[in-house]
């Protein structure tokens with residue numbers, strides 16, 4: 001047992017609104033934030049800069065108050081961050097959901113819910129913005145037949161060509177989980193994806209005893225309302241950590257400027273600067289190198305469609 005009222009360094013392993021579980025060796029303390037820390041994360045005019053200054057995965061300096069409670073005094077610099085744009089009372093602010101993760105595992109399902117490339121591409125951009133690697137996990141492979149699989153393999157080859165690892169899984173085919181296990185081992189991963197794609201099922205299958213609830217719909221967070229999202233980190237017996245993000249529904253892209261959106265699509269890079277207009281949005285302009293590349297089959301139409309949706313409808317969730 002550490003002495004009371006000394007400052008120690010710990011790790012945030014669970015975050016609820018206003019309360020954080022901080023792990024320090026074998027103890028876990030329920031912590032609140034020191035007022036000065038909260039104030040430091042406001043702008044000069046007192047406007048909130050973050051939906052919440054502390055995130056799961058953060059290394060923090062804390063003071064222990066008693067056997068169960070403590071106060072977070074300071075946050076150490078983050079290596080990476082998984083953030084989304086959050087609609088605060090006075091405009092958009094950043095919500096860091098997980099800090100210091102190595103990679104995002106973006107889970108999509110073949111069916112139920114239908115495969116959504118828009119959501120997938122948003123997550124890939126968020127990984128890039130937050131300095132994390134991204135892995136794609138296509139789950140529910142058991143729901144498609146041979147022809148469907150061939151078609152999916154072709155579509156996802158596009159992502160493999162862009163450098164993303166793609167893992168094909170089904171919770172009904174235990175061997176299919178081996179690749180996912182290997183990818184998660186010894187890393188800190190954030191599992192993201194729409195509700196119902198099988199995130200909790202996959203984690204339960206990988207980690208015996210985890211017992212996450214299946215079919216549970218994340219807490220809906222309405223714009224402008226304070227979020228009650230619970231994010232939690234789990235340890236894997238094989239080595240590694242995962243953060244489950246059950247309440248994350250809208251993924252507004254934080255720090256992504258619509259004007260520069262083309263920089264987040266690696267396949268567009270070779271064509272940038274070669275359009276007729278140098279401020280080309282690549283949506284309806286004549287002599288556009290990107291649109292030509294799409295027509296020529298050099299840029300995949302699904303990826304281009306994601307670009308157009310984000311470019312024309314904005315990057316908010």
Ligand SMILES: Nc1nc2c(ncn2[C@@H]2O[C@H](COP(=O)(O)OP(=O)(O)O)[C@@H](O)[C@H]2O)c(=O)[nH]1
Nearest residue numbers: 140170171195196197198199200201214215216
């Ligand atoms: N057929 C099939 N169903 C799956 C698979 N993975 C998950 N499910 C089902 O999909 C539903 C949603 O799963 P859940 O793990 O709660 O999804 P989450 O919302 O992403 O955490 C449940 O009914 C699961 O049994 C899979 O690989 N194949």
Ligand SMILES: [Mg+2]
Nearest residue numbers: 199200216246
């Ligand atoms: Mg779940």
Ligand SMILES: [Zn+2]
Nearest residue numbers: 275280282288
């Ligand atoms: Zn263009």
